[in-house]
Amino acid sequence: MKSILTLIVVLTAATLTFGQTPEELADLQLNGYNNRDIETFLSAYSDSVKVYNFPATLLYTGKENMRKRYSDMFDKMPDLHCELVNRIVEGHTVIDHENVTFDKSKPTMRAIAIYKVSEGKIQEVYFIVERPQ
Template sequence: MNTTEAIVQEQLDAYNSRDLELFLSFYSDDIVILDFPGEKVTISGKEALRNVYKEMFENSPKLHCEIVSRIVFDDKVLDHERVSGRYGVDLVEVVAIYKLREGLISSVHFVRKNTK
């Protein structure tokens, strides 16, 4: 496992254990979370990330993310993820594209399934 992949895996492990401070430690202060395609920003900055995930972790005691598949390419990791146990939602399936800069996750694009 290379360093880029290890960082993304460690943040996933922190997510699954709902360890907010450890989870946040893998993100840059200027983290940006976006919906793909396009550039719709859903979270901007580490404090906003803290607020969103603090609530999620506190209200989702059975939260768990399973990696269906992973591609590591240069400074990016693409994960096909299935998230269960999230409050208010039975199952979420996304592709997350993590981009790293200087050893921290600097942006994440989420590709969501089309729902009809």
């Protein structure tokens, strides 16, 4: 009985420490994005998140920079929507293939987002973007 109780305590502590799975964090930020809910969107990211154009061009660092960029987009783009086309989850990495609509009167943008998760938050994001012609 004592070993079962110890196991429960360890598993509970691990859940509190690490929170959601990488896939759950990817879902959380996607739902926040599609609902234009900046707080839900940002809750998946670490305070020091790094955002890149793939493979290694740093665009910006930090959740507050992300807040500024996405708050403006959420406010100004009523058609904003991201459709998840396909997802691969491997360990602490989530790779999403997405179709992103900014304006319904314009073609969607195809993108790949790679989320690197550690310490219970998304730490790095890499984007591969195919802009409509």
